[in-house]
Amino acid sequence: MKPFLAVLTRDMKLATRIGGDSLTVLLFYIMTGAIMPFAIGPDKDQLAQLGPAIIWISALLSLLLALDRLFRMDHEDGSLLAMRQASLPLEMIVVAKICAHWVTTALPLIVATPVLAILLNLEIDQTLRVIFTLLVGTPALICFGAIGAAVTVSIKRGGLIAPILILPLSIPTLIFGVSAVSSGAIANAQDAALLFLAGFTLLSLVFTPFAAALALKMAAE
Amino acid sequence: MTESKSQEPTPQDLGFFSRIAHPGYFLEWSRYFIWPLVGIAAILMAYGLYLAFFNSPADYQQGETVRIMYVHVPSAWLSQFCYAIMAAAAIGSLVWRHPLADVSAKAAAPLGATFTAIALITGALWGAPTWGTFWEWDGRMTSTLIMLFIYLGIIALWRTFEDQVRAGRIIAVITLVGAINVPIIKFSVDWWNTLHQPASVFRLDGPTMPPSILLPLFVMFFAFSFLFLLLHFISMRTEILRRRARAIERQYAQQLRTQKP
Amino acid sequence: MIESGKHLEYIFGAYGLSALLIVLLSIWVVLSYKKQKNRLDTLKAMGLKRRSERTQIKPE
Numbered sequence: 321m322k323p324f325l326a327v328l329t330r331d332m333k334l335a336t337r338i339g340g341d342s343l344t345v346l347l348f349y350i351m352t353g354a355i356m357p358f359a360i361g362p363d364k365d366q367l368a369q370l371g372p373a374i375i376w377i378s379a380l381l382s383l384l385l386a387l388d389r390l391f392r393m394d395h396e397d398g399s400l401l402a403m404r405q406a407s408l409p410l411e412m413i414v415v416a417k418i419c420a421h422w423v424t425t426a427l428p429l430i431v432a433t434p435v436l437a438i439l440l441n442l443e444i445d446q447t448l449r450v451i452f453t454l455l456v457g458t459p460a461l462i463c464f465g466a467i468g469a470a471v472t473v474s475i476k477r478g479g480l481i482a483p484i485l486i487l488p489l490s491i492p493t494l495i496f497g498v499s500a501v502s503s504g505a506i507a508n509a510q511d512a513a514l515l516f517l518a519g520f521t522l523l524s525l526v527f528t529p530f531a532a533a534l535a536l537k538m539a540a541e
Numbered sequence: 542m543t544e545s546k547s548q549e550p551t552p553q554d555l556g557f558f559s560r561i562a563h564p565g566y567f568l569e570w571s572r573y574f575i576w577p578l579v580g581i582a583a584i585l586m587a588y589g590l591y592l593a594f595f596n597s598p599a600d601y602q603q604g605e606t607v608r609i610m611y612v613h614v615p616s617a618w619l620s621q622f623c624y625a626i627m628a629a630a631a632i633g634s635l636v637w638r639h640p641l642a643d644v645s646a647k648a649a650a651p652l653g654a655t656f657t658a659i660a661l662i663t664g665a666l667w668g669a670p671t672w673g674t675f676w677e678w679d680g681r682m683t684s685t686l687i688m689l690f691i692y693l694g695i696i697a698l699w700r701t702f703e704d705q706v707r708a709g710r711i712i713a714v715i716t717l718v719g720a721i722n723v724p725i726i727k728f729s730v731d732w733w734n735t736l737h738q739p740a741s742v743f744r745l746d747g748p749t750m751p752p753s754i755l756l757p758l759f760v761m762f763f764a765f766s767f768l769f770l771l772l773h774f775i776s777m778r779t780e781i782l783r784r785r786a787r788a789i790e791r792q793y794a795q796q797l798r799t800q801k802p
Numbered sequence: 803m804i805e806s807g808k809h810l811e812y813i814f815g816a817y818g819l820s821a822l823l824i825v826l827l828s829i830w831v832v833l834s835y836k837k838q839k840n841r842l843d844t845l846k847a848m849g850l851k852r853r854s855e856r857t858q859i860k861p862e
Contacts, residue, residue: 485695531717612817782835783838
């Protein structure tokens with residue numbers, strides 16, 4: 321447990337220090353959400369209807385933006401290799417890094433969501449629901465992002481290719497996440513979507529550490 | 542100069558499966574399959590096209606557009622079959638680290654992408670007269686589109702790696718992650734689709750098909766499968782040759798460097 | 803037999819585009835094979851061989 325916590329706190333410190341991207345990602349999230357009405361128009365009802373989708377898309381894009389730093393720095397300066405000498409298996413190191421990444425990038429977005437909700441004219445209960453679905457769904461997004469980041473870690477100029485790989489894989493999260501807030505007239509569809517979202521997140525939490533660790537091992541060979 | 546590196550095993554000392562999968566031996570035996578495959582694919586394709594255009598009736602519901610199905614369904618099948626091959630090859634790359642598995646996966650990706658694109662194009666051209674629009678966010682077509690994105694992502698990944706041996710293993714990981722995800726994506730898209738529109742859209746797969754439609758479908762299905770096999774074989778041979786040429790060039794470059802003081 | 807005037811443009815469009823894509827793919831596959839074959843032949847003509855072949859042929 322001690323090495324796990326050590327990796328966790330180290331990554332959180334690095335992300336929140338000067339030069340860390342936490343604040344940048346947060347600003348990107350708010351700006352992406354706030355720029356949508358300029359394209360859609362200021363019609364309040366329309367914005368309220370599209371609000372959950374806008375918030376989810378903004379969150380998805382912001383998380384993609386932050387992915388590159390998940391493993392790349394540590395792979396290039398050799399810290400990842402050093403960490404593998406510890407008593408902790410690489411899979412658990414990946415879990416620690418994912419947790420730290422979620423706390424330092426996804427959690428600030430979720431906390432700042434009410435700001436976007438006000439701008440997009442969302443009702444209070446809908447805002448709460450969006451926040452709840454983001455809490456449930458963002459771990460899945462980060463997991464797939466971690467796989468993409470691990471796969472592209474040894475590519476020198478591969479910053480752009482990871483999103484191409486990750487976006488198709490994050491479609492289920494997007495579908496269930498948005499449907500859990502605003503779905504059609506079908507009864508119980510929202511609850512079903514929320515359950516699917518939770519299931520998907522759990523599934524991705526199970527296989528991501530193994531897949532990402534495997535890719536990192538292959539990259540270090 | 543002494544050879545410090547151990548020699549690769551010659552085909553003779555290996556078991557049957559290792560022997561047919563040995564890259565050098567594969568080059569030997571696959572050579573004899575190329576022209577027969579060309580023949581089989583050409584004959585089946587000609588017969589299938591004859592059946593499709595001259596010897597099959599129009600469907601009572603879809604009318605003449607049912608003929609598009611004879612290209613659409615085999616391409617859609619190949620788009621999934623090709624991914625299954627890539628996933629199987631990915632297991633071969635990761636578990637046995639077999640070089641031929643890498644070669645097979647790399648050769649399959651562009652073929653899969655092309656057949657997926659054909660499935661999409663023919664689907665759109667079928668949809669235009671039937672649904673009145675080229676694109677409908679129908680569950681099947683949407684998941685085929687996502688499949689195309691996954692193929693293109695994998696092809697892009699192959700192109701960014703310098704070291705193809707390492708690339709094979711890393712791409713195997715993302716291929717397997719994709720394989721786990723494809724059914725989930727398909728399910729989620731279907732679910733999303735029923736959520737947003739009533740399921741009254743006329744689908745490509747009618748429940749009942751008369752034999753006169755099934756026969757050309759069957760023939761075209763095999764024609765496309767053999768065509769795929771042929772192209773896959775040639776692409777695999779290409780990839781093996783490319784790796785050999787690269788290895789020789791690298792050795793030559795090393796030799797030049799050691800000769801110069 | 804095919805009846806004319808019933809969405810023929812879509813049917814021929816579908817077959818035409820599929821044929822085009824398949825032909826382009828086949829040409830690409832065959833040309834890249836030829837290219838690698840030539841590359842390897844040029845290397846062989848220069849007297850360069852793979853390490854395994856080289857040791858088998860001239861055991862010094």
